Amino acid sequence: MQIGSVKINGYAALAPMAGVADRAFRLMCVEFGAAYVVGEMVSSKGIVYGDRKSEELLILDDNERPAAVQLFGDDPDTMARAAELAMKYNPDVIDINMGCPVPKVAGNNCGSALMRDPALCRRIVAAVVSAVDVPVTAKIRKGYSARSVNAVEVALACEDGGASAITVHGRTREQMYSPPADWDIIRQVKQAVKIPVIGNGDVNSAENAAKMYRQTGCDLVMVGRGALGAPWIFAQINAYLEKGELLPDPPVEKRMEILLRQVELAVGFKGERRALLEARKHAAWAVRGLPGASRLRAKAGKISTFDQLKALCREVCEISSQK
Ligand SMILES: Cc1cc2nc3c(=O)[nH]c(=O)nc-3n(C[C@H](O)[C@H](O)[C@H](O)COP(=O)(O)O)c2cc1C
Incomplete structure (x- = not known):
């Protein structure tokens, strides 16, 4: 094409x-x-x-x-x-x-x-x-x-x-x-x-x-x-x-790694404040379908620093490993 x-x-x-x-x-x-x-x-x-x-x-x-x-x-x-x-x-x-x-x-x-x-x-x-x-x-x-x-x-x-x-x-x-x-x-x-x-x-x-x-x-x-x-x-x-191969979705830890990498790039491009405000939406999408998703989404809606995002990602991994 x-x-x-x-x-x-x-x-x-x-x-x-x-x-x-x-x-x-x-x-x-x-x-x-x-x-x-x-x-x-x-x-x-x-x-x-x-x-x-x-x-x-x-x-x-x-x-x-x-x-x-x-x-x-x-x-x-x-x-x-x-x-x-x-x-x-x-x-x-x-x-x-x-x-x-x-x-x-x-x-x-x-x-x-x-x-x-x-x-x-x-x-x-x-x-x-x-x-x-x-x-x-x-x-x-x-x-x-x-x-x-x-x-x-x-x-x-x-x-x-x-x-x-x-x-x-x-x-x-x-x-x-x-x-x-x-x-x-x-x-x-x-x-x-x-x-x-x-x-x-x-x-x-x-x-x-x-x-x-x-x-x-x-x-x-x-x-x-x-x-x-x-x-x-x-x-x-x-x-x-x-x-003709159907690849599964990546495991939760990998998904969180991907999210963090994306937001890290965004911080480099537009600064932490703006990048993290926008990261709220991306984090909410990233936890879709995972255990405790609605509570995690609510938390995602409040993050404003990269460290808070990292903590959220750790929590997502912990919850998923317990299920
Ligand atoms: C949040 C959001 C922003 C969008 N912004 C644009 C845009 O800037 N330009 C555009 O042509 N379409 C825009 N669209 C439409 C998408 O490019 C696409 O046509 C639409 O979402 C349908 O595809 P999908 O069913 O795969 O989502 C936007 C869609 C969404 C959900």
């Missing part, structure tokens, strides 16, 4: 997840075999106005390649300028967000709201393509609402604008994240376009990844929430698709 000239080696990509899939988490996923990662969405206006926080989100590590930065916005010129500026961070791919459902984004005509205007989607892709010399892709949804399911039309518009691949999340904007994703829309897009299609929505196990490949004919699957607290899912998907 290739996105333009960028070779993707492996079977599953990590989905962009704002506030969650930061550099540290992406690096863990790549260590476990994620074939491709997409950074958290960044405002094109923020980049063009020189907003420091937006710029920070563009940073990609040399060890997380190939990687995309994802931009959102609704003005072709601003998107093109932001893409040009983002090239300072050497992304392998520029991805355009056409799927975000949150009011702050979609309410400003960006993200999933773009899908209401396929001609605008085409113009944005074309403007970004002419501004940069790396492949440009778009991530879309099934449609904006049940009454406007138009993923095929939008994918064709993006292809026409020069997109090198398209990611399809099989839910409408209205559906946000909860009903089961419609994989048939991914199959329909795959049949309609010539560029590679990345399938997304509800891939949360190796067997499920194989099923998405079979049912949709997609070129790559993209995992979002299935990787939270479980970055090893990429190793499981690769082993299953390469050798």
Whole structure:
């Protein structure tokens, strides 16, 4: 599978997840075999106005390649300028967000709201393509609402604008994240376009990844929430698709080691205070399904130093060894 000239080696990509899939988490996923990662969405206006926080989100590590930065916005010129500026961070791919459902984004005509205007989607892709010399892709949804399911039309518009691949999340904007994703829309897009299609929505196990490949004919699957607290899912998907081997989840001690390593990396990138606030969510995901999970989750919600996280991880290991 290739996105333009960028070779993707492996079977599953990590989905962009704002506030969650930061550099540290992406690096863990790549260590476990994620074939491709997409950074958290960044405002094109923020980049063009020189907003420091937006710029920070563009940073990609040399060890997380190939990687995309994802931009959102609704003005072709601003998107093109932001893409040009983002090239300072050497992304392998520029991805355009056409799927975000949150009011702050979609309410400003960006993200999933773009899908209401396929001609605008085409113009944005074309403007970004002419501004940069790396492949440009778009991530879309099934449609904006049940009454406007138009993923095929939008994918064709993006292809026409020069997109090198398209990611399809099989839910409408209205559906946000909860009903089961419609994989048939991914199959329909795959049949309609010539560029590679990345399938997304509800891939949360190796067997499920194989099923998405079979049912949709997609070129790559993209995992979002299935990787939270479980970055090893990429190793499981690769082993299953390469050798038919079903790898078990790592033992609890190993899981806690992985969490600590991820948060340690995050501390290095953004400082202890911010990293540990964000680590609360990651710790809660990491204890999912373990003995005493709900009490441990409540504890995870209160940590604010790395030492407290280490103590929590020790407690998790102790509880699990007693069961
Ligand atoms: C916390 C969170 C943040 C997200 N942020 C982004 C984002 O920045 N850009 C984007 O295109 N999609 C974003 N998404 C959507 C995911 O990339 C993905 O399309 C969605 O979660 C469906 O895949 P899944 O069922 O594997 O989770 C986000 C999803 C979650 C849960």
